[in-house]
Amino acid sequence: MSGLRKAPHSNRRLTVLLPAAGLLPLLLWQLIFFLLPVGLMLGLSFWRTEKYRLIPSFTFDNYVTIFARPAIWRSLLLSVETAIFVTVACAILAYPLAYLIAKKAGRWRGLLLVAVIAPFWISIVMRVGAWRLLLGEHGLINQSLMALGLIHQPFSFLLYSPVSTIIGLVYAYLPLYVLPLYAAIRNIHDSWVQAAMDLNAGPVRTFVEVILPLSAPGLIVGAVFCFVFGLGEFVTPALLGGGKQLMFSQVIQDEFQRRLDWPSGAAMSVILLALVLATLALSMKWIRRASGETES
């Protein structure tokens, strides 16, 4: 450390100052534009409104009212169910694909992986618009099925229903699921699989007892992100869902923008946020446990 010997004083000051200077702008930014707004929202959820005017107070009325409205319960339930369904569907679609890319793709690995993620970067509004072209009564899927003579009436449940919301969400979050799965499967040494086969385990047993447990961290991380994003997603249900059965995010938006009841909307947002944080907190334990098992 000759640099340190040459200018010990300035160097020691730099080792303290540089990290602080590097971190401070980002931390300040996130404090002002992320933590502060979320804190304000939490505070606002305890206020009340009178004739569309916000009145500062500290009341749990907003939360009580929310839990007394069955429509809100239904939308929350629909959101949770949809998110679970989307997560499971994404896992089923993503696992074989991630396995192929991680273990069988050879020199095509990088390209195949990039090809999975690339659609994720296209604006969500465009991706959802594309699904409307595919799913509508005169959409591509119905027209193709009718041209093939498989059906005589177009399927009307394909668009503007929970089905289309689920298709749109699976499409949106599939790339997010492949990434952690790919990383987890890539970390499984071929020799471990080989060892299981050498010890006379069949392909099914090798998969269930070796490959699946070792890829569990990827499965859980992917599921958590899929679930969390699916729970709060707004654009897809708003453009594909049809508006008969509202998801929780749509009810929140409605509360803010049409009913102009900000405290009540803020309380719903806090509930959504609490669900997200609870999911993350719960899964942290699993992720740590899962990765601990692979390390030992």
Place this chain on the structure above:
Amino acid sequence: MRRGLFGWALPAYSALVYIFLYLPIAVIVLFAFDAKAIPGLPLQSLTMAWFKSSLSDSRLVGSLLTSLRLAVIAAILSTALAMPAAMVLAWRPMRMKSLVLCLVLGPVVLPQLVLGLALTILLRAAPDLIGQPAIVLAHTTMTSSYATLMLYSQFLGFRRSYIEAAMNLGADEFVTFRQIVLPLIWPAVVAVLLLAFTDAFGEFVVAWFMAGFTETLPIALWTSLRQFVSPKIYALSALVILVTLALSVSAQIWILGQTRRENQA
């Protein structure tokens, strides 16, 4: 026997998933050339006319230019915030690192709708910012988180021995940074800059709450998707999608190449 089964089943299944991923994109690009005013099968004649009319629609092009401008600013701002922070997080021992990482992860896991509404509440204190400044602020909050996390994971794989070697040979922090660190990290930084741009360019929900009378391209598309959709919309979308794919693919291949080189070094 296992080889025989998996030999074709796995690639076939994966091919179907790839078709699922690219079908909507193909459909948009296809219908951008469809001569009919209401897109549908069968395709009778193809035309380039929709591209011409979309590019001469001043409202659409205006929203495209607004989106481009705001996304460039947000990408530069968020990379400028993220790069030094990621370097500190990855290379310096520090206390409360997990707390800082949690704060950075926050905007990623927070539902976009909630962030949009929370920022709407914040901006009641500064209503003048509503419009383009507010959109940049909001997008920078989101993309700086992504950018920090991506750069952090890139920098973790960076060999500290290079820095230590330079310092041992008498280089100070600034010389080390300019001559050793910067040449090694700039591909990752450029890639993250491109991805932050792409992300900010396409983001809708938060921008929608911040917009006031400003119209970004996703907002213009949202409005038109709620009414009759002209094929011009598909033509412009097809152009934007192809550029987006090119940008994100090159950025990701860049990151992959960089990681591989680091691992081999």
